[in-house]
Amino acid sequence: MSRKRYGRMKTRGIKTQEPEIVEEESEIEVEEETETITEPELPEEKNSFESNDNNSSNNVLSSIKKWIDERTEIPEPEIETMNDNQVDHESWGVSHQEETNYEVQNEESNTIREIVEEKKMHSEKTIIAKGVQITGDIKLDGDLEFFGEITGDIESSGDITLASGAQMEGILKGRNLEIVSGYVTGNVSLNNDVTIENQSILTGDIHAENLVSSGKIVGNVYIDNKIILNDSSILEGNVRARELEVKAGAIIQGQIDIEK
Numbered sequence: 001m002s003r004k005r006y007g008r009m010k011t012r013g014i015k016t017q018e019p020e021i022v023e024e025e026s027e028i029e030v031e032e033e034t035e036t037i038t039e040p041e042l043p044e045e046k047n048s049f050e051s052n053d054n055n056s057s058n059n060v061l062s063s064i065k066k067w068i069d070e071r072t073e074i075p076e077p078e079i080e081t082m083n084d085n086q087v088d089h090e091s092w093g094v095s096h097q098e099e100t101n102y103e104v105q106n107e108e109s110n111t112i113r114e115i116v117e118e119k120k121m122h123s124e125k126t127i128i129a130k131g132v133q134i135t136g137d138i139k140l141d142g143d144l145e146f147f148g149e150i151t152g153d154i155e156s157s158g159d160i161t162l163a164s165g166a167q168m169e170g171i172l173k174g175r176n177l178e179i180v181s182g183y184v185t186g187n188v189s190l191n192n193d194v195t196i197e198n199q200s201i202l203t204g205d206i207h208a209e210n211l212v213s214s215g216k217i218v219g220n221v222y223i224d225n226k227i228i229l230n231d232s233s234i235l236e237g238n239v240r241a242r243e244l245e246v247k248a249g250a251i252i253q254g255q256i257d258i259e260k
Helices: 023-033 048-070 083-121
Strands: 127-128 132-137 137-139 143-146 149-151 155-156 157-160 167-169 170-174 176-179 182-184 188-190 193-196 201-203 208-212 216-218 221-229 234-236 239-241 243-246 251-254 255-257
Touching: 132 188, 143 155, 155 157, 157 170, 170 176, 176 188, 239 243, 243 255
Parallel strands: 127 143, 132 149, 137 155, 143 157, 149 167, 155 170, 157 176, 167 182, 170 188, 176 193, 182 201, 188 208, 193 208, 201 216, 208 221, 216 234, 221 239, 221 243, 234 251, 239 255
Antiparallel strands: none
């Protein structure tokens, strides 16, 4: 009699490997995603009727605009062009001319001012009549002309004139001095010129710019510029000047120093 044997199958430790369907499907899906199909762009079909209508309307608008532009056209002003050299030259000329005009105006104003001041000084003239005797110093602005006698110093900002018969003893200062048949005893100092007429006598030193003498001088003469001694002049003293002119008949008793 046969016996049936029953036993148990041990499945422990046996692993069944299922195919990786998911991964294959994902790979397939990736491949499908990477593959792109580009469809060609088809040109849009335009309606020929619409294009013709647009062209005709554009032509009409352009014609109207041209007609309006022709009627309302404003001519542009002509602009004269100059290069840089011309501009610089002309601008320099204008500025230089303005500067020159300004300098000329200043010179003219200064000259006018000097003339006015000189006339004002001449208009303020003091006259001392013949027979008047003054003892003391005199200081004044303007010119002085006297016929009398003065014992004292005289200082004036203008011209001083000793008329015929006038006598003065003292120091004299002024702008110009003219002695007309007068007598002066004392040193004289002038800003400009000294003129001594015939029959006039000056006893003292002279300091001036120029000297013209036809009379007699007893003293030293210091002249910054020129001395002219006429034929009737007599000079007893030393002479210093840049230029000396001695006429025939003039007499000099003293040393002469001509500076260059």
